[in-house]
Amino acid sequence: MAGLHRDPLAVMSGLHRRHGDLVHFRIGPQHVFCVLRADLIREVLVKHQKSFKKGPGFEAARIVLGNGLLTSEGDFHLRQRRMLQPAFHRRRVAAYADIMVEEAVRVGDAWDDGDVRDVAEDMSGLALRVVSRALFGAELDDDARQISRAVAEVGEFFDYLTVALLPVLLRTPLPRVRRFRRGIDDLESATERVIAARRADANGDGDGDGDLLAILLAARDVEGDGTGMTDEQVRDEALTLITAGHETTANGLTWTWHMLAQHPEVEERFHAELAEVLGGRSPGVDDAPALEYTEAVLLESMRLYPPAWGIERRAVCDQEIGGYVVPAGAAVLMPTYIANRDERVYPEPLRFDPERFRGDAAAERPDWAYPLFGAGTRKCIGVGFAMLEAVLVLAELGQRFRVRPAPGHEVVPQARVSLRPRDGLWMRPEARAA
Ligand code: HEM
Numbered sequence: 001m002a003g004l005h006r007d008p009l010a011v012m013s014g015l016h017r018r019h020g021d022l023v024h025f026r027i028g029p030q031h032v033f034c035v036l037r038a039d040l041i042r043e044v045l046v047k048h049q050k051s052f053k054k055g056p057g058f059e060a061a062r063i064v065l066g067n068g069l070l071t072s073e074g075d076f077h078l079r080q081r082r083m084l085q086p087a088f089h090r091r092r093v094a095a096y097a098d099i100m101v102e103e104a105v106r107v108g109d110a111w112d113d114g115d116v117r118d119v120a121e122d123m124s125g126l127a128l129r130v131v132s133r134a135l136f137g138a139e140l141d142d143d144a145r146q147i148s149r150a151v152a153e154v155g156e157f158f159d160y161l162t163v164a165l166l167p168v169l170l171r172t173p174l175p176r177v178r179r180f181r182r183g184i185d186d187l188e189s190a191t192e193r194v195i196a197a198r199r200a201d202a203n204g205d206g207d208g209d210g211d212l213l214a215i216l217l218a219a220r221d222v223e224g225d226g227t228g229m230t231d232e233q234v235r236d237e238a239l240t241l242i243t244a245g246h247e248t249t250a251n252g253l254t255w256t257w258h259m260l261a262q263h264p265e266v267e268e269r270f271h272a273e274l275a276e277v278l279g280g281r282s283p284g285v286d287d288a289p290a291l292e293y294t295e296a297v298l299l300e301s302m303r304l305y306p307p308a309w310g311i312e313r314r315a316v317c318d319q320e321i322g323g324y325v326v327p328a329g330a331a332v333l334m335p336t337y338i339a340n341r342d343e344r345v346y347p348e349p350l351r352f353d354p355e356r357f358r359g360d361a362a363a364e365r366p367d368w369a370y371p372l373f374g375a376g377t378r379k380c381i382g383v384g385f386a387m388l389e390a391v392l393v394l395a396e397l398g399q400r401f402r403v404r405p406a407p408g409h410e411v412v413p414q415a416r417v418s419l420r421p422r423d424g425l426w427m428r429p430e431a432r433a434a
Contacts, residue, residue: 001027008310008415012036012335022322031330033321038339040322042368044313044332046376051319054378055312055331057417060166064154064184067233068240069381077377083219083229084237084381087212093384095210096134097285100389103130104396105282111397113431116406118424120254123393127250128152130389131242135212136194143190150187151242154180155417191235199231213238241382247418248307249386253393254425255305256298257403258411261427263352267402270297271432274399283395291391294398296354296362298390299370304352306372308380309337309419336371337419345369401429 003011012034015023021037035041044052053073062071069080086092103126111117128148129140136144157180169177198217216234220226229237260267273293277283283291313332318325326332341349345365346356355361373380380386405411406426414422 009337012338016338022324031327033326033330033332035332035334036338038345038369038371041334041339041371042375043321045374048319049376051315051317052313053316055314057312065240065243066236068236070240070244079221079224082223083221087215088381088384090384093388094285097388097392099133100130100392101282101396104393108397108400111401111429114428116426116428119257119427120421120425123253124250127246131245135238135241137211143194146190147187150183154183155247191238195231195234245382249389251307251418251420252302253390256301258425259301259352261403261405266297266354269293270398274395278399283392288388288391291395294391294394296357299357300352300354302372303340305419306336306340307418309415310335311374339371400432402432403427403429
């Protein structure tokens with residue numbers, strides 16, 4: 001347990017080396033299975049998805065996220081997914097491109113040539129503002145700002161300890177726990193105030209602003225009973241989207257800057273693509289398809305450092321996976337970090353090579369071989385949002401700066417809720433010649 005908490009990636013890599021693609025162990029009476037190969041992960045997430053529900057971490061996440069899309073189950077989840085899906089339609093997501101670029105410009109304006117900065121923190125602030133503005137409207141009012149701040153604080157608390165210990169810890173009167181509880185109360189009340197204000201607006205349906213919150217308030221389950229969501233449900237979905245949508249995208253960007261700084265030849269081609277496609281102007285949504293090398297660099301960085309580094313489930317019935325029976329109640333851990341470094345799928349897996357995500361190499365590899373965004377009915381709803389945001393941010397900042405590692409700073413991956421550099425990513429942005 002202690003090893004798994006301290007360095008789950010090292011423990012699971014060791015298990016993989018010693019015991020193969022499917023590993024079983026017990027923590028007290030709890031059966032745990034580590035599924036370490038992409039096609040077996042697909043069996044859990046897609047082929048036998050009905051035999052599994054969300055795992056122990058999500059049970060704890062419910063304390064903050066209530067019954068939102070990430071944590072809900074069964075028919076209720078399907079209903080919510082149907083109602084949220086239109087909000088993530090490509091055309092809708094495209095409408096947020098300006099916010100994404102504006103926030104990248106804001107970060108670029110704050111970077112001074114030669115300054116040493118924690119780029120991980122910059123990306124985290126950027127992604128939080130993007131998803132908050134997409135949700136609450138073009139500009140953030142005090143309540144929306146309070147919500148984003150509280151989400152970041154509550155997330156810190158989650159990252160600080162293992163989520164498995166959360167239910168026990170919450171019964172203690174520790175000051176940190178009290179702050180966490182206060183944070184959740186603030187979060188809920190501020191979100192409720194925003195929703196109430198929207199409901200009370202001119203036409204009463206909260207629509208008209210085109211932001212995600214307006215879409216949630218107006219959504220009706222037309223394929224089901226035709227009703228919409230309660231205010232409490234809208235609140236849970238709003239908090240879920242901010243939480244699921246910012247740390248992951250921020251870490252994807254952070255690792256990409258790290259990899260670009262380590263691989264000057266890749267950085268040069270990235271810059272060449274930016275020059276060719278944009279020629280110095282800021283990117284827009286229509287440029288995204290042409291920025292295909294930029295996208296490949298992002299995908300290859302997230303292959304080696306997947307932001308959602310591990311997906312988990314709990315078996316609801318006995319289920320055979322890879323020739324073994326996973327008994328009902330067992331926890332199933334699927335570290336995509338390890339599956340993404342499988343040499344049978346990615347030859348020389350530790351080599352950083354964006355070409356893996358271009359041309360024939362990408363076309364011939366099956367989808368399941370890259371479980372970065374999950375799979376099946378629980379696949380990430382925000383893939384299009386995240387990819388557009390990350391590509392536009394890389395393009396805007398990449399045209400203005402080249403980021404160099406800060407001397408003396410060691411980058412140590414740390415797997416908590418998401419995979420991030422333990423002590424931040426300290427870098428020196430150098431302004432590029434116009
Ligand atoms: C690089 C960025 C991202 C990565 C790597 C990522 C990864 C994932 C993964 C692996 C899952 C599946 C979890 C599971 O099966 O247990 C997931 C689900 C989800 N993600 Fe993302 N995500 C990213 C960005 C986003 C963004 C930007 C949003 C929203 C704005 C978002 C919203 C969600 C939601 C709501 C779910 C739950 C979907 C459901 O169960 O129906 N994600 N994400």
